[in-house]
Amino acid sequence: xxxxxxxxxxxEMVSHxxxxxxxxxxxxxxKSYWDGERSVCRFTPLSHHTAFPGxxxxxxIASLIDCHGTGTxxxxxxxxxxxxxxxEPELRFVTGSLEVRYLRPTPIDATLELRGSVRELKGKKVVxxxxxxxxxxxxxKATVVAVQAPHKLMSQVSG
Numbered sequence: 624x625x626x627x628x629x630x631x632x633x634x635e636m637v638s639h640x641x642x643x644x645x646x647x648x649x650x651x652x653x654k655s656y657w658d659g660e661r662s663v664c665r666f667t668p669l670s671h672h673t674a675f676p677g678x679x680x681x682x683x684i685a686s687l688i689d690c691h692g693t694g695t696x697x698x699x700x701x702x703x704x705x706x707x708x709x710x711e712p713e714l715r716f717v718t719g720s721l722e723v724r725y726l727r728p729t730p731i732d733a734t735l736e737l738r739g740s741v742r743e744l745k746g747k748k749v750v751x752x753x754x755x756x757x758x759x760x761x762x763x764k765a766t767v768v769a770v771q772a773p774h775k776l777m778s779q780v781s782g
Contacts, residue, residue: 629655629657629697629698629708630644630653630655632709633645633709633713634709637715641686642690643655643690651686655698655737657695657698660740661738661739662691662694662695662737662739663736663737664694664739665735665736666687666734667733668683670731677731677732678728678731679728679729679735684735684755685721687737687755688753688767689718691739692721692739692751692765692767693716693717693767695739695749695751695769696741696744696751696767697714699749699751700714700744700749715772716749716772717769718768718769718770720766720768721765721767721768722766723763723765724763726762726763727760727761730758733757735756736755736757737754737755738754738756740752740753742766747770747771748768749768749769751767751768753767
């Protein structure tokens with residue numbers, strides 16, 4: 624697995640996201656890693672990430688999945704193009720849709736592991752399936768449909 628997080632390859636102009644932006648001091652700053660076939664993210668929730676005592680807030684889980692999914696899409700698109708992560712023009716993805724299926728309550732006293740697999744990469748659309756585990760138990764299954772951010776949006780952010 625690569626030692627550089629996917630999100631650490633994003634340019635400064637697009638590194639402010641609440642979920643994955645390394646420049647957002649108040650955000651989650653998740654880190655996803657790509658191994659060429661799947662992605663992995665580990666996140667340890669804090670006590671204020673609670674839904675009710677002992678369990679993680681579902682909205683936090685959705686945020687983790689959202690950013691891990693778009694990061695996975697970017698890594699897959701760079702690989703498909705035969706390019707190194709972070710090379711120009713930058714390939715960034717936004718969420719087109721997010722489907723989250725909560726299978727069981729997610730304990731807050733555990734490191735969460737998200738595993739992403741690319742189901743489809745077609746043009747500017749990437750479908751990513753994600754599973755979230757806590758203490759070895761599958762707690763959540765999700766699907767992220769990520770779409771490539773339009774170059775017009777990227778140039779507005781950059782310029």
